[in-house]
Amino acid sequence: MTGDQKKKMVKKKRTVKKEEPVCTECNHAPVIEGGEVCHTCHSDAARKDFRGKKPKGSMKDVFFKGITTTNPVFVLLLGLCPTLAVSTSLDNAFGMSAAVLAVLLGSNLIVAAIRKTVPDIVRIPVFIVIIATFVTIVYLTIQATSRDLTKSLGIYIPLIVVNCIILGRAEAFASKNGPMASFADAIGIGIGFAGAIVLISFFRQILGTGMLEIGDTKVFEIPGLVDNPMNIFILPMGAFMVIGVALAAFRYLGVMSCE
Numbered sequence: 153m154t155g156d157q158k159k160k161m162v163k164k165k166r167t168v169k170k171e172e173p174v175c176t177e178c179n180h181a182p183v184i185e186g187g188e189v190c191h192t193c194h195s196d197a198a199r200k201d202f203r204g205k206k207p208k209g210s211m212k213d214v215f216f217k218g219i220t221t222t223n224p225v226f227v228l229l230l231g232l233c234p235t236l237a238v239s240t241s242l243d244n245a246f247g248m249s250a251a252v253l254a255v256l257l258g259s260n261l262i263v264a265a266i267r268k269t270v271p272d273i274v275r276i277p278v279f280i281v282i283i284a285t286f287v288t289i290v291y292l293t294i295q296a297t298s299r300d301l302t303k304s305l306g307i308y309i310p311l312i313v314v315n316c317i318i319l320g321r322a323e324a325f326a327s328k329n330g331p332m333a334s335f336a337d338a339i340g341i342g343i344g345f346a347g348a349i350v351l352i353s354f355f356r357q358i359l360g361t362g363m364l365e366i367g368d369t370k371v372f373e374i375p376g377l378v379d380n381p382m383n384i385f386i387l388p389m390g391a392f393m394v395i396g397v398a399l400a401a402f403r404y405l406g407v408m409s410c411e
Contacts, residue, residue: 211336218340225348230316234308235349236391245353247301251290253342258286263326264334279322284313360385
């Protein structure tokens with residue numbers, strides 16, 4: 153073999169590309185170094201494995217976290233729109249709390265039950281359809297039982313479909329845990345939301361009207377204030393003032409903590 157032929161052979165070897173191994177799941181390259189699957193399939197498998205794991209702590213811990221360290225209003229600052237808009241009276245607060253709790257329970261349980269069968273690419277649309285179904289049931293039930301409450305809450309009941317609390321718990325918790333843990337989470341978050349909106353409504357109603365009424369029953373009134381109520385607390389500005397003071401108080405007392 154002459155010198156020119158040897159040079160040509162070396163050039164040929166250099167130009168031949170080394171074949172990359174393909175993923176055993178989707179037949180695409182490249183794969184993870186030292187493995188048999190690509191990064192996408194590896195992530196999907198890890199996510200599916202994670203969905204089967206049990207949550208850290210007991211059901212009791214999951215429940216109390218929803219009221220304290222993961223309180224949707226005072227810690228996560230979610231669902232503030234309905235909280236500020238309908239918290240003008242305790243009647244509205246009770247009605248919105250019941251609606252949110254019912255939707256949370258239903259959606260969390262269904263999402264947790266089907267979490268392993270729903271493809272990742274369509275999980276958000278599926279979650280929204282599930283939530284919208286329960287919101288429709290709750291809305292029609294309220295319309296059939298209480299016209300006054302329907303007028304008071306107005307558009308904020310249908311808007312539960314896009315409430316960050318509901319969709320957030322479906323995505324962050326129910327899609328990764330079993331039905332029992334998701335049930336405890338829904339109860340805890342629902343009570344945490346109810347406690348926040350009831351507390352805000354309590355102070356807004358007393359300061360804004362000078363009395364406390366539940367339904368058609370007058371619980372008590374404050375002499376002097378009932379004749380000259382601070383109407384600003386019934387307005388949107390009053391809602392921001394009350395929730396601001398409540399947030400500052402809880403942070404100062406160390407009751408709520410994100411850690």
